Amino acid sequence: MPNKIRPTLKRLSLKSRLVLAAIVWLTAMVFAAGISVPNQVLNYMVDDTKGQLNLFIDEISASIEADETGNITLANALSDPRFNRPYSGLYWSAQTDSDLLRSRSLWDKTMVSERNAKEMLGARGETLIFVKTNLYYPDYKGPIQVLIGIDEQPIKDTVRDLMSQLWVILALLYFGVLLVIMLQVQWSLSPLTKMQKELAQLRSGDKTRLDQDYPKEVSPVVSDLNALLFHYQELLERARHHGGNLSHALKTPLSVLKNEINNLDSNTQQHLLPSVEQIQSQIDYHLGRARMAGSKNILSVRSNVASRVDAISMAFDKLYANRQITLVNELDSEIDVAVEQTDLDEMVGNLLENAYKWSNTIIRVYSEPGEIGDINIIIEDDGPGIPNEDVNQVTQRGVRLDETTPGSGLGLNIVSEMAHSYRGKLSLSTSHLGGLKVTLSLKLPPNHEKHCRDSD
Template identity: 30%
Template sequence: MTQDTQDQAKASGSLRLRFLLAILLWVTLGIAAIWYSATSVFEAHVEQSYHEELEVHVRELGRLTRIGEDGQLELTRPLSDPRYEVPLSGFYWLVTAPGKRPLKSESMTRGGLDDEVAHSPQITHVVEEGPTGPAITYGFIRQGPNGEEIHFVIATDQSELDRLIDSFNRELTLWLVVLGALLAATGIAMISFGLRPLDQLRRAIARLRRGEADRLEGRYPSEIAPLVNDLNAYVRQSGEMIARARVQAGNMAHSLRTPLAVVTDEAERMAEIPGAQASAKVLLEQTRMMEQQVEYHLARARSAAGVRTPGTVSHLPELLVPILSAMRRLHPDRQFVLAEEDCEGATLPVDPVDLSELLSILLDNAGKWARGEVSISLKCGGDGTFDIRISDDGPGLSDDQIVQAFDIGTRFDPATPGSGLGLAIARDICTAMGASLTLERGVEGLTAHIAFYGLDREA
């Protein structure tokens, strides 16, 4: 199908892939933006509430501390947050005053805090090395009853804050991945939904090509409908053009045949006049050539002007039935034997008039030259290939003759009636159908082989 491969437009990427990439990019950007803003907001929020909590606790510590009857520091009651009592929990406090025993949280079973952090009556904070790693440390000083400076220090491990933020980030990431996958999946579903009319159009075109429809059927969205309407108008126009071409070709045949017959008649009469024989011979030769040309071009025009009328198909082997019965009448002393393989209900997307003409030409040749039997074999491959072989047991042709046999007017056996046009027309029809026609020499006789390939029966 050289014609078809030439017509094939080069695909430049896939529409589906484009949409898919666009959606993936869009989803990724969206998810990344959500992730970034959510983590920053959460981080700021958690940090702020952490610091506020520490400030409250250090104030509480200041309120609960007093100098006992023994002149030592003591708490009127434990701090409200129980985490300060769990050993090495990451929550610690320390109260010191010069000349007194320092007071510290039960959680601080080892290590210590720097009481210099508390250096002003204003609450200040720094990140200091604590008993269990870097800690956010708050402190302030207050005057005792005897004018001594009491240092209040409270600390929480930085890792506590990091752990909170990390666990939030992990959870958020997981959810966003799930959300991204859901969005991508719905995106893919949307693409399929959006491109459905194009799939429908492709199927409609395939039906048209297979001849199951004579136009593109179905309803299409407003973006595609004008294109479909244009295509349908084009299909209709080309169908009409073919029909018109056939009528015009027929008319031309009639208008040329009569004058040609008259001229031939005159030339034959001239041939009887002594002295005019030479001219008559030239005239007769030329008119015969003109007749051949007229017949040849008529046959070409008849074979759908090279284009199949859209919506027509040929059914094999049914198509052969009337042709074979005509051949049996035409060549009563020859056997016509049909053998087929996997061809039950096969349809070919070709014009039945053309295919009938092609088969008639080849069967007639085989019938004329066969000694006793003509065999027709049909082979239908599942992959859109289709083979027709017409063999006879006649004298056959030499390789040189096979090459010339397709030329207009070539005849090797003037004793047998014919015009020398059959094979030329047959090859033209084959070319127009997208099939190949070859003559092959068999053990005896000649085989004409028509091969269709890549016919889209399903697509």
């Protein structure tokens, strides 16, 4: 099989494979029937005709008389009138060494043997079905060779007419059986089609589990998948719950420690504050990772990017009102991403906060088509930007290029790892505005890809 065909066959669906196998099998069977049946019918009719010719030989042998010299005569007329009609297509002849007797249908011709006696030609040169035998009589010592033949063409015409009708029957049978097989395949694979639709509903948020009404061959898979979904949701809910409890449990003691340290002398503060801040940094980092466990129902999450950017930018406009920064939101209001809203707020919030900190006057937010199934959310500013040699470092945990600006150095790292948990990615480059260009690639929800391509 050619190498180019194999990948194509591997990509065929189960339905296509079953239908293709049925087409190949049916086509082979129909052609085999179309070739073998005419030969079988022709052989049967030839054998039946030879049986009738043997009956004529019996009649001829009973009517022939021969003397000692080999002269032969036909004492009684034969029953079939075609023997007396010239060129009728039914002939006979009887021959000795000294005499030849033939039917009137041969007129003045004789039956001629062709191709080493495998074919016999009649009075009009037509191919004959023939039977030859030798008769022996008491008065004549030598054999009397009797030959009888009949035109083969009427039998071939009959077989041809029969096969023209047979091909119509075979064609109807072919398409009829193929239709039944396709219906059978459609009906047999309908549970898988149903499962595909339910999985799409599960991803779009219309369902939280699959139905149990499946055949026994598919039901165990559905049950295990439902159990896996339930277990996954329980684990995520438990992780988020414990993360929240830990955050509240540690917040108060750390605040007390910081307040007590601030009451100490400056020398002691310089020794103790870095350790407390390091503890705070570690807590923030690991709580951020706990949030990146994903959504409670990650298969069906959907968030609108434009509305979340508007909501977050309103808060930052108030926080950084003294800097008079303008944010231009060019995002399509109908673009959704497959990210839970709180996680999307976490990622977009960190990126917009960095943009507000470093931009001079303007921040631009827009989208571009990404890879198949992805959308790129792009945030650009006109700030100082990041040198190319430092781009790969700023997404690492705790890295801060400017120690004078408040922050823990965890924002971009958390965004990068959170995007990765949603099968996305974060990349940095230089903006056309002169500052930093942040590209956040995220997955589109099911049935949302075509809309985004059309709108772009």
